[in-house]
Amino acid sequence: MFEETKKKVRKYLSNDIGIDLGTANTLVYIAGKGIVINEPSVVALNQKTGRVVAVGTQAKEMLGRTPAHIVAVRPLVDGVISDFEITEEMIAHLLRRAEEYLPKMLGPRVVIGVPSGVTNVEIRAVRDATKNAGAREVYIVEQPMAGAIGIRLPIKDPVGNMIIDIGGGTTDIAVISLSGVVRSKNVRIAGDKLNNDIISYIRSEFKILIGEKTAEIIKMSVGNVVPGEPMEASIKGRDLITGLPREVIITDSDIREAMSQSIESLLEATKEVLETTPPEILADVMSRGIHLIGGGALIKGLDTLLFDYLKIPVYVTQDPLTAVARGAGIIIENLDGFEEVLILNEDELPRKK
Ligand SMILES: Nc1ncnc2c1ncn2[C@@H]1O[C@H](COP(=O)(O)OP(=O)(O)OP(=O)(O)O)[C@@H](O)[C@H]1O
Ligand SMILES: [Mg+2]
Structure with missing residues (x-):
């Protein structure tokens, strides 16, 4: 009985969270509640003051539309932290927003996913950024492991x-x-490379320049890596020769060709x-x-x-977009049960690579 009460109290007071720190999207899972934040990994900065102006969806909307002194940046490139301070700011911002859902007693315990094969230096960077952002304890897990747990594969079985x-x-x-x-x-x-493949292909085949957002939209709508029902879309870009806007029709076969090497x-x-x-x-x-x-x-x-x-x-x-965050959430809800999948500390657990 006493144990039950203790469990309930602990659950009430706990502020444990799981984070999928992705290149494209960052998700925050709160133990007992589920995913509460799911936003693009983008930070808008005022270069004059060095201040963060916006984070997430709001910042992404500013991409390419900001006045000169405001820049929208993605703090993670190729799945790893490229800008430590901005990543820290982004995590801190998300933790503050997650606090709306949490009792503000102690900093949260955080399980955070990193891509497989990252170096110890990168692990330390993620750990430090999360700690500096206000986490009380930080546990690192490899993203594919978190993903496998998130989709409930029997990872503990032989x-x-x-x-x-x-x-x-x-x-x-x-x-x-x-x-x-x-x-x-x-x-x-991955997704970013495919967007760039599409931009390059359209530049060389149609002599027009399109933006990343347009490339992503056509990848999702017209992209199909096996021939099927014909699809097409009209896209607007800047004519490389005249410098003026021009519209062209592209087909699924164009996009297939563009993405084929990747x-x-x-x-x-x-x-x-x-x-x-x-x-x-x-x-x-x-x-x-x-x-x-x-x-x-x-x-x-x-x-x-x-x-x-x-x-x-x-x-x-x-x-599929929430698998890693769900896995990080399952782990934080049952830390003892998943100890062996965590990279506790780079000194305690020497990594193979
Ligand atoms: N319907 C779709 N078809 C094709 N690609 C898609 C679709 N929906 C999303 N994507 C792509 O998925 C990518 C984002 O996926 P996800 O959120 O899993 O990445 P991430 O976890 O932030 O990145 P990483 O794991 O590399 O750090 C983007 O490149 C986006 O264009
Ligand atoms: Mg990911």
């Missing part, structure tokens, strides 16, 4: 689970068994991971399939293409 997390900056390919990452690969080919590299990278996976675990993966998470999981046709290439079943997770 079976191979394979997950591919295609985000904005990085793609993490990982095989997990017995709470550990058995094989993994992290490539800097998609090929993703297939190759997946194959490389499978080639070095121990046979027993490989057999598990072949029967249990590959799970796609992250925004890139929604690229049309990618599951079919992967299946055709590898002959292994491929599943697109429901709600």
